[in-house]
Amino acid sequence: MISLGICGGHDANWCVFKDGKLLGAFEKERFSRIRHDSGNVMDYVEKTLRKLGISPNEIDVIMTTEANFKGTDPGLEYVSKKVYDEPNEWVEMKVKFYGREIPCFSVPHHLSHASYAFYTSNEEESVTLTWDGGGDFYTTNAYTSTSISYWENNKLKWFKKIGNCDIGSLWHIYSKSIFQNPFAAGKLMGLAALGENKFVETFADYCMRPVRGCLNPAKAIKNCWPDEDMPMFSTVNSWRHKDAADIAYAIQKVTNYAGINLAKKAYEVTKAKTLCLGGGVALNGYLNTELAKLKIFDRVFVPPSVHDGGLSLGAVMFILNNVLNLKTCKISDQDLVFNGTEYNDEECIGAIQKYGVKAEPLNRFSIIQRTAEEISNGKVIAWYEGKSEHGPRALGHRSLLADPRYPKIKERLNNEIKFREPFRPIAPVVLEKDVHYCTRDIEYSPFMMHIVETTDEFRDENPAAVHLDGTARIQTVAGNSGIGEIIEYMKENTGGKALLNTSFNCNEPIVETPENAIKTFLEVPIDYLCLNGKFWIKKE
Template sequence: MVVLGICGGHDANWCVFKDGKLIGAFEKERFSRIRHDDGYIMDLVDETLAKLGIKPEEVSLIATSEANFRGTDPGLEYIHKNLYDEPDQWTDMQVSFYGRTIPCFAVPHHLCHAAYSYYTSNKEESAVLTWDGGGDFYTTNAYTSTSISYWKNKKLVWFERVGNSDMGSLWHIYSKVIFQNPFAAGKLMGLAAMGNDSLIPEFKKYAMRPVRGCLSPTYSIKNCWPDEDMPLYGTANSWKHNDAANIAYAIQNLTIEAGVGLANKAFEITNSNNLCISGGCALNGYLNTEIIKQTNFKDVVVPPSVHDGGLSIGAVMFTINNILDLFWSIRFWEILL
């Protein structure tokens, strides 16, 4: 049985499983040499299937993180599609893949993030937190940028969105202000090392809000997207600007405060010894370190490709284990090959 996982959008990625084993995982940026690349990918899917010795007609199932494909037509087209409204709903569709009709499951963005970190952890049970800058835009009723879930024996036990929490939006906006690139969060994180705490009170007042949902009461960074065009200190348009490093320091500080607070609440309600983390904000090494230091979790797992680049593997693992009850495992070394 050959399963193709596929995810468009930025960090476009795809993966191939054969008879329960991951035989290839790819991200478009590694081919185009354009960081976070998106756009049409079916020519690359074609090329990599051939390199793996798989013919397109051997693919019998597709899993995706989107109920709307991007960058896949021609090659992969809808026959029949269902959209989902909530971040814990998934849906089955029929697609045409190189002229053949085959089943396809669409799994929401944050479920894919969560599935990716849980299944690659090989933990029997675990709490899972996901956080990024907005996730997908297809869960029409519930904008989700932060989630908590609990997984046991290769199954999702429960999943909740965390309302009023969007740490990635602040990183996106100030990467754009300071580096003119919304995907420069890594540079902003580095710049934080050169700053001081002078702007923390102002940024805290601006961005920290009480979360809604089961991790309440605690605080997180609000959804800052509405302020994208006119942010605080919007004139700090270079990393050499006087305020730039202090802005970065403040954002890093708020992210740690929010993330550690949410992780402590997650421990309180799940009582699990294990925490898996996923989503673009899980690339924040400072935050991950503080979660290890400042929470009671015995093991904190952050897999490689924890950003959107791991979504296609998450989509396949969720589909195989939760929907089809096939219970495949995955090992780190299989991903890293």
């Protein structure tokens, strides 16, 4: 059975499963080159299916999410269409797909978030919390911004929405107010490191309220949407304003309080050993680390596409496991991240010829050696290889790499290459076996989902990798991965123990194709491009 998952909301995405195994997952923005792009994805779906060697006529069933019903239809042609009423319901419809009528299941927004978080954990039992700025806006009773669900023996046991709890609304409002961009929660989180405890009590008084539902009387952040057009501190409309950083600091602190309160109550209700997290708020690395440090759960799992870009996977995995009784296969960390499109050497050579750049082919050892040595000399390398990442983080296949031992390299990356705010941190990468060289807070961070306190040794040796509050959004990698091999070479030959890793892009989505990679390389002052892990390109 071949299943197609599809979502047309912001961060529109689709995925393909065959007999319960994930074959690929994709986001529209990587192909359209429009950040957070939404709507019709059908032309891209066909292209990626053919890349996987699958004809559209081989699709047996489609799973989708609530975005169909709010003006962001992904392009499906409905034969019959239904709307669910509750956040734990699902409905079966029919669609016409390339001339054939096939079944289509629609799964609610937060149930899809929860399903993605649980099934990618490879656990058999878990409590799952989802939190964002809201989903299922155009349904009767399904709208919610926060949910709790319990999963056992690989199936959903129960799902409940949590009322009067909307952490994402607070981040949306102040991202919009301070950065004029409601999708700038990551910037607001970075700005928090510059702030002080000036407005924490003010924000706690404003937004911390007891939730409704099974997690009552835990206090969390209320629904702040009514204040979107005129929030507190509405005159603070720039990150340079003297109060902006203190506002960001306060928002981060109340978010930590809210998340900890909900997690503690979730454990009290379920006694689960594992906590899985989904929804856009689960991109908050400070909160994720605080939850891991609680030690009330044996494991806190945060997958890479917790934002809406993972909804199609959640919809597919929910229907396969709970409705069609087809158990999905366990997914390794590598396959969970690197499951986008892969471009062969012929396509890379075509892009090289199109742009007229000179490329030197090198074997694997030589490309690792040269990359490590040039990074150690203070150069910035664009590293492009294999399948593209799924999710908002570049984790080693579409990355800009640099040496964190150079104090000024962060300034160069932010100001000259990425053209972004100077306070923005750059994530460090260390080998899995060296995680304690960087931090004592966690043991493992393959998806760059934790912001941790760094050790004295790491701060002293890697000044460009440490944020202004002494933290870092760490990524851990295996020694046999591409960037793992680079670090291993540096440890043995140049003294470096870490890399800086930021996404390979400049004011647009992460590069997808070899043509995207060369075009971006030529437009900004990156020193070298390693294409497909074997073609070494330098500017003339």
